[in-house]
Each structure stands twice: as C-alpha cells, then as structure tokens.
C-alpha cells in the first residue's frame with residue numbers, strides 16, 4: 001500500500017455508535033476500499049479503558065487498511081493532524097426527552113473540540129457532528145474554529161434522509177435505489193421537514209403517487225419521530241443505523257453524489273431558501289470535488305414553506321439558547 005493514511009478521529013469511541021462505526025471505517029467503507037486510515041479515538045477519562053478494548057478488537061481484525069489506532073482523553077492530541085473528524089461523543093436522550101433537551105448537557109463538549117480542531121487539524125479537515133442536538137452542536141464547534149473554513153463543519157441528517165427513503169420504498173413498493181431527490185430540511189429534530197415534492201420513484205414524480213394526507217399524517221411524522229420510535233421499541237437510541245448514515249455522509253462528501261440525484265446534509269447556510277446565513281440547517285445538497293453545494297432553484301410550495309420555516313425557527317431558538325448559556329457569542 002503506497003497511499004498516505006487518512007487520519008480519522010472519532011469521539012465517543014466507547015459508545016454504542018462508536019462500536020458500530022469504527023469497524024466499518026477500518027474496513028474501508030468511509031473513504032474507499034483503497035484508502036488506508038489511521039484511527040484516533042477520543043473518550044472521557046472514565047471510558048478510555050473501554051476504548052482501549054475496542055482498539056484491541058480493531059487490531060484483532062487485521063484490517064489491511066488500518067494503519068494504526070490510538071486512544072486519547074485530550075481533544076488537542078486527538079485532533080492533531082485530523083483529516084476527518086466524527087464528533088459522536090455526547091449523551092443520548094432517553095424516553096420522553098426531545099433532542100433539544102440535551103443542549104445544556106452536551107453543548108459544553110463542542111466548544112473545546114472546535115478549538116482543538118482549529119489548533120491542530122489538517123488543512124483539508126472535514127467535520128461531521130452526530131452528537132445531539134447535532135445542528136447546534138456543529139454551530140458551537142464551528143464558532144470555536146475561526147481559522148477553519150465554515151463549510152467544513154456539518155451535522156448529520158443523513159439518517160433522516162435514509163429513513164425517508166426506506167419509508168417511501170415500502171409505501172411505493174420500489175427498491176431504495178430507484179428513489180431520487182428526497183430532501184430533509186431544517187433541524188435534526190421532530191420539526192425537520194422530509195420533503196418529497198421533487199422526488200422521483202423509478203422516474204415518476206412521487207407527488208403523483210402519494211396523497212397529501214398520507215404525507216402530512218403518516219410519512220412526515222413517522223420520519224421526524226423515528227428516533228423516538230427506536231428508543232421506545234429498542235430501549236436505546238439508534239446506533240448501527242446512525243453509524244451507517246455517518247459513513248454515507250462522509251463517503252458522499254468525499255466521493256460525490258450520483259448523477260441526477262441529491263442527498264441531505266446540515267451545512268452552514270448561505271441564505272438559500274430564506275434560511276438565515278450562518279445557521280447549520282439541512283438542505284438538498286450535491287457533493288462535487290469534495291464540497292457540498294446546495295441544490296438551487298427548487299420551487300417551494302406553501303405546504304413546504306410553512307414546515308421549513310418552523311424548523312428553521314427552532315434552529316434560531318437553539319442558537320439563542322446557547323448564546324444565553326455562553327457557549328457561543
């Protein structure tokens with residue numbers, strides 16, 4: 001193997017998403033089957049022993065692409081030279097909580113991590129925030145990294161996107177691969193808006209195949225509240241599906257979207273579609289040459305406008321809340 005290994009830092013490495021994620025990164029699913037990776041695992045001191053255990057198991061897999069694994073409890077060391085940062089480490093919600101209830105508990109984690117990325121990351125660093133509330137945590141990290149281009153900070157709505165694909169595929173009885181141009185707008189929360197008005201199923205407009213009552217009363221709430229449904233049924237928040245979506249997000253970011261399709265990612269708004277610039281909000285996006293671009297020029301109906309605005313209003317409230325907590329200025 002001649003390529004230089006890519007350094008991937010995973011926070012919360014001893015957690016349930018971490019356990020589902022690390023083995024897929026090491027086996028080449030994140031960046032490609034010919035790209036060696038060096039893993040850096042960041043944990044709180046109480047969990048570094050468990051992370052060491054996972055590192056031992058990674059060794060035992062003898063993955064040909066894995067160039068090394070190190071465990072850290074210091075963000076500065078963990079993010080030194082990082083190319084891809086997966087910020088997973090944060091407390092998950094439990095039954096009866098909304099993700100926004102985690103703002104105070106988790107927000108404090110992301111300022112120091114953003115600062116450590118600012119101090120030591122490689123110049124091509126890409127950051128994906130998974131820990132909830134993901135959009136606002138990503139905003140906190142980004143605001144602490146003034147020297148890193150803002151477009152390198154993203155939050156994960158790919159799980160919501162994948163959930164929307166799965167629900168539509170079932171409803172329309174088509175393979176997931178035949179679905180295109182589904183969008184998640186706004187916040188990774190119950191206010192998110194899964195939009196199928198531009199979507200296609202096997203080349204046909206989805207809006208002609210489903211009625212508005214199904215969309216409003218079944219599809220949208222099902223996707224938006226799927227995280228809570230998993231907590232209710234599984235007794236713990238989504239892990240393998242979240243890890244899989246994180247893999248998809250970074251793989252698409254680096255390798256591009258397929259022709260004639262787009263995906264969803266929460267990225268720093270440039271003001272498109274009336275989303276205030278600077279908020280980290282989910283949009284329809286394509287990845288080209290390693291960069292996300294918002295799909296422009298889509299017609300937004302009144303039905304969609306009201307739902308996008310409601311989710312964006314929640315993002316603004318979350319930003320005001322973390323300003324009030326002194327987590328960003």
Ligand SMILES: NC(=O)C1=CN([C@@H]2O[C@H](COP(=O)(O)OP(=O)(O)OC[C@H]3O[C@@H](n4cnc5c(N)ncnc54)[C@H](O)[C@@H]3O)[C@@H](O)[C@H]2O)C=CC1
Pocket residue numbers: 011012013014015016017018042043044047088089090091092093109129130131132133134156157159160188237238239242
């Ligand atoms: N954006 C999304 O679509 C999704 C987000 N999530 C979120 O991902 C986060 C992680 O979930 P799980 O792995 O299930 O939780 P978990 O509780 O199993 O693991 C979290 C890990 O993070 C570690 N951690 C806490 N503070 C840390 C810090 N400052 N630095 C490094 N590590 C730290 C903990 O020690 C623990 O090992 C939660 O906030 C959860 O809500 C979960 C599913 C989907």
Ligand SMILES: O=C([O-])CC(=O)C(=O)O
Pocket residue numbers: 092093099132159226227228230237238
């Ligand atoms: O719902 C939660 O708390 C975990 C999560 O973000 C998801 O499964 O989408």
